[in-house]
Amino acid sequence: MGAIDRLLVSVVDDDGSVRESLPDLLKQFGFAARAFSSALEFLASDCVDQTRCLLLDVAMPGMTGPELQQELIRRRQAIPIIFITADRDTIIRQRLIEQGAVECLFKPFSDTALLEAVNSVLHPKS
Amino acid sequence: MADSAKSHDVPLDSSVPTASLESILCTEELQRRPSRPPDYEKENQALVKLVSALADSPTTIFRTLAETIQDITQCDSAGLSLLTTDGKTPHVDGKRFYWPAIAGMWNPHVGGGTPRNFGPCGDVLDQNRTLLFTHFERRYPYLMPVNPAAEECLLVPFYVDGKAVGTIWGIMHSDRRKFDAEDDRIMASLGKFASSAYQALIQIEDLKLQVAEREKAEAEVRELASGLEAKIRRLVEANVVGIVMWNLEGAITGANEAFLRMVQYDREDLASGRVRWTDLTPAEWRGHDERAVADLRTTGIFQSFEKEYFRKDGSRVPVLLGGALFEGSGNEGVAFVLDLSEQKRAESALRRSEAFLAEGQHLGQIGSFSWRVATDEITWSAELYRIYELEIGVPVTLELIHSRVHPEDVSLIEKMKMMDRAREGGHDFEWQYRLLMPDHSIKYMHAVAHATRDQDGQLEYIASVQDVTARKMAEEARDKARSELAYVARVMTLGTLTASIAHELTQPLSGIVTNASTCLRMLQTEPPEVEGARETARRTIRDGNRMSEVITRLRALFSKQEPTTESVNLNEVVLEVIALSIVELQKNRVMLCPELADGLPLVIGDRVQLQQVILNLLRNGSDAMSTVEDRPRQLLIRTERDEGDRVRLTVQDAGVGFDPQAADRLFDAFYTTKGDGMGIGLSVSRSIIEGHHGRLWATLNDGPGAAFSFSIPRASEGLARADGIRNIQVPAVTGPAAA
Numbered sequence: 028m029g030a031i032d033r034l035l036v037s038v039v040d041d042d043g044s045v046r047e048s049l050p051d052l053l054k055q056f057g058f059a060a061r062a063f064s065s066a067l068e069f070l071a072s073d074c075v076d077q078t079r080c081l082l083l084d085v086a087m088p089g090m091t092g093p094e095l096q097q098e099l100i101r102r103r104q105a106i107p108i109i110f111i112t113a114d115r116d117t118i119i120r121q122r123l124i125e126q127g128a129v130e131c132l133f134k135p136f137s138d139t140a141l142l143e144a145v146n147s148v149l150h151p152k153s
Numbered sequence: 154m155a156d157s158a159k160s161h162d163v164p165l166d167s168s169v170p171t172a173s174l175e176s177i178l179c180t181e182e183l184q185r186r187p188s189r190p191p192d193y194e195k196e197n198q199a200l201v202k203l204v205s206a207l208a209d210s211p212t213t214i215f216r217t218l219a220e221t222i223q224d225i226t227q228c229d230s231a232g233l234s235l236l237t238t239d240g241k242t243p244h245v246d247g248k249r250f251y252w253p254a255i256a257g258m259w260n261p262h263v264g265g266g267t268p269r270n271f272g273p274c275g276d277v278l279d280q281n282r283t284l285l286f287t288h289f290e291r292r293y294p295y296l297m298p299v300n301p302a303a304e305e306c307l308l309v310p311f312y313v314d315g316k317a318v319g320t321i322w323g324i325m326h327s328d329r330r331k332f333d334a335e336d337d338r339i340m341a342s343l344g345k346f347a348s349s350a351y352q353a354l355i356q357i358e359d360l361k362l363q364v365a366e367r368e369k370a371e372a373e374v375r376e377l378a379s380g381l382e383a384k385i386r387r388l389v390e391a392n393v394v395g396i397v398m399w400n401l402e403g404a405i406t407g408a409n410e411a412f413l414r415m416v417q418y419d420r421e422d423l424a425s426g427r428v429r430w431t432d433l434t435p436a437e438w439r440g441h442d443e444r445a446v447a448d449l450r451t452t453g454i455f456q457s458f459e460k461e462y463f464r465k466d467g468s469r470v471p472v473l474l475g476g477a478l479f480e481g482s483g484n485e486g487v488a489f490v491l492d493l494s495e496q497k498r499a500e501s502a503l504r505r506s507e508a509f510l511a512e513g514q515h516l517g518q519i520g521s522f523s524w525r526v527a528t529d530e531i532t533w534s535a536e537l538y539r540i541y542e543l544e545i546g547v548p549v550t551l552e553l554i555h556s557r558v559h560p561e562d563v564s565l566i567e568k569m570k571m572m573d574r575a576r577e578g579g580h581d582f583e584w585q586y587r588l589l590m591p592d593h594s595i596k597y598m599h600a601v602a603h604a605t606r607d608q609d610g611q612l613e614y615i616a617s618v619q620d621v622t623a624r625k626m627a628e629e630a631r632d633k634a635r636s637e638l639a640y641v642a643r644v645m646t647l648g649t650l651t652a653s654i655a656h657e658l659t660q661p662l663s664g665i666v667t668n669a670s671t672c673l674r675m676l677q678t679e680p681p682e683v684e685g686a687r688e689t690a691r692r693t694i695r696d697g698n699r700m701s702e703v704i705t706r707l708r709a710l711f712s713k714q715e716p717t718t719e720s721v722n723l724n725e726v727v728l729e730v731i732a733l734s735i736v737e738l739q740k741n742r743v744m745l746c747p748e749l750a751d752g753l754p755l756v757i758g759d760r761v762q763l764q765q766v767i768l769n770l771l772r773n774g775s776d777a778m779s780t781v782e783d784r785p786r787q788l789l790i791r792t793e794r795d796e797g798d799r800v801r802l803t804v805q806d807a808g809v810g811f812d813p814q815a816a817d818r819l820f821d822a823f824y825t826t827k828g829d830g831m832g833i834g835l836s837v838s839r840s841i842i843e844g845h846h847g848r849l850w851a852t853l854n855d856g857p858g859a860a861f862s863f864s865i866p867r868a869s870e871g872l873a874r875a876d877g878i879r880n881i882q883v884p885a886v887t888g889p890a891a892a
Contacts, residue, residue, distance in 0.1 A: 044664030053675040086739050108797050113659035134663035138670030
């Protein structure tokens with residue numbers, strides 16, 4: 028499979044280790060992956076339209092994950108979003124899912140949990 | 154007429170042949186020549202002009218006279234010659250003539266003149282009549298350079314009080330006109346006038362001199378009088394001292410406010426004559442008054458002495474009194490009166506305070522000593538003997554002192570080279586030390602010494618020593634309590650940071666898990682992606698170590714370990730605290746702006762305590778902005794060098810600020826402006842910073858918000874202190890007492 032045919036999963040997280048490790052795992056899953064350190068960097072990139080799934084950190088300086096979610100809704104960019112957060116707050120998780128997120132994974136999450144969540148977006152039938 | 158003047162300064166050369174007097178005289182011609190008729194009108198006008206000139210401006214009288222002669226005789230030059238001794242002022246005993254004024258062609262020669270005994274003027278005075286000369290330079294060669302030459306010269310003498318003082322003269326430089334008898338007459342007339350004018354002038358000059366002298370004398374007297382008067386008036390009106398005027402019978406005829414205030418009478422009392430100095434004086438002081446009166450009668454003054462006056466209400470006022478009779482009065486005089494109440498009060502207060510001092514020393518457990526360095530002469534107060542538990546009066550030596558000082562502090566005192574320092578310089582110094590008593594109990598002492606020089610220039614220390622044992626014990630108890638409080642505060646602060654800590658731990662953990670998963674998957678592929686797996690495994694190890702560090706820091710923060718002292722890079726501490734609190738700050742939508750100085754000097758202190766203070770300041774700043782919506786919630790944390798070899802850290806928020814009135818209370822324990830705060834954060838922070846020999850303070854921003862700063866000494870100074878006096882002073886610099 029050429030990279031051009033792979034589905035693009037974008038990662039937005041201010042933590043360097045996440046930006047560093049997640050794309051490699053996503054590539055192992057067979058996806059194309061790009062990482063961004065902030066919501067604004069993502070919005071300014073040319074990946075917004077191609078992104079099929081967004082792995083989005085909740086707490087970030089400047090624009091937060093939920094704020095980016097609202098901004099994408101406002102722009103009518105219906106990108107499926109999987110939140111990833113270090114804050115094990117089930118109430119927040121519940122709220123985020125209610126507001127349209129596909130999933131909210133608590134860090135650290137297993138590779139299978141991640142793959143399951145991404146596949147639920149990109150391969151709904153499988 | 155400089156040439157002429159020069160010529161007769163030169164001794165006359167008798168060898169030069171000169172014409173005889175007869176050959177240059179032609180006076181008889183005047184009678185033979187046809188004479189013009191007298192012009193009395195012109196003559197009168199001329200005299201009037203002269204008189205008015207004399208009245209208006211006596212100094213120009215000579216010039217006016219010369220002009221008048223020229224005008225009335227229609228000659229070419231006219232002037233006058235006056236006897237003088239100095240060449241400038243008229244003098245009847247003069248040995249030469251000078252020319253004070255010349256009109257006409259000879260005018261440039263004003264100031265010149267001729268000798269008394271060898272010249273035309275002298276001839277006129279010798280012959281006591283008018284003479285007419287023709288070409289007198291033939292006999293008097295010194296007149297040759299005086300140009301133009303005199304064809305004819307008519308000279309008329311004038312006298313003052315029968316004494317010849319000079320001549321007036323007219324000169325024709327050509328033969329266009331000859332002098333005649335009318336010229337002789339009118340010159341004689343003018344000669345008489347010249348006599349009067351001269352007299353008038355002399356008198357006027359003399360009078361002017363007299364007037365000037367008199368005016369000067371009068372001015373001096375006036376100045377003296379007004380100066381004295383003004384001084385006396387100022388003295389009376391200033392009411393600095395009481396001034397009273399009196400007569401010997403006992404009446405007070407005048408007094409200033411100061412005196413009236415002293416005795417509490419008013420102006421009406423004074424005017425009524427009821428106030429008499431004899432009545433103001435208590436019976437036991439009358440003898441003094443009588444002696445003063447006796448002195449006044451014999452010498453006119455009395456020496457000042459202390460006495461008392463009755464006030465109007467019958468109370469007494471101590472005064473110092475001195476005075477004198479008015480000159481030439483014999484009965485009336487003036488006296489100054491000084492109120493001595495204050496001095497008396499001070500004197501008695503001094504006596505009392507001396508008595509209280511010993512008692513005060515005992516109560517305050519403060520002893521004092523003096524130490525003459527040159528002779529090692531040491532004097533102790535009684536209380537100091539008691540503190541050292543030595544028998545009062547035992548001779549004090551440095552050896553004796555050392556026998557009581559705690560062995561550890563003796564070495565420190567020696568290190569300080571206290572004695573050397575004391576012997577060399579004249580510094581004041583302050584130190585703390587311990588006494589080890591024979592029963593092995595310890596006393597804490599605080600000493601302050603002040604260096605002075607006695608009248609012989611010898612160095613002497615005056616010192617006070619306080620037994621601060623009780624205070625020390627209380628301080629230690631307080632410090633222990635504070636330390637406990639600090640722990641509670643720390644745990645509480647950290648409790649609220651759970652989210653942050655979880656984040657801090659889960660970020661590397663998340664990386665570890667993801668990398669490990671990736672690694673496994675890479676190894677499971679066919680063929681295995683060995684290089685990728687190796688890379689992810691390396692990251693896993695790195696993130697594991699990162700986590701381990703975080704855990705170590707957290708353990709230190711949570712543990713109740715004794716504070717330690719080390720060199721600390723404050724910037725590193727700030728970064729650690731930022732790492733711990735960044736999530737909390739982000740949650741509160743705070744924009745953190747670190748401004749950390751490059752090359753910041755190290756500080757000496759306890760890393761964890763400093764972390765705690767910074768954490769606290771960041772939290773406070775964040776909390777202060779929790780309600781701010783109309784501006785960025787910007788939180789600035791800055792480190793910088795501070796003056797005096799110190800390092801300063803500032804946390805500046807854009808929050809609600811604080812009430813300036815409450816600025817002092819901000820650091821009080823349990824003072825809080827926050828709904829959920831216990832109010833111990835700042836109090837503990839200040840304790841910690843003070844334990845680091847630093848200062849923590851708050852200021853309001855120019856704009857919204859406040860800034861909290863602390864400033865602590867840099868390491869080099871702190872290390873120096875560890876060996877120095879301060880270490881004795883505060884042995885628990887870094888111990889629990891400092892927290």
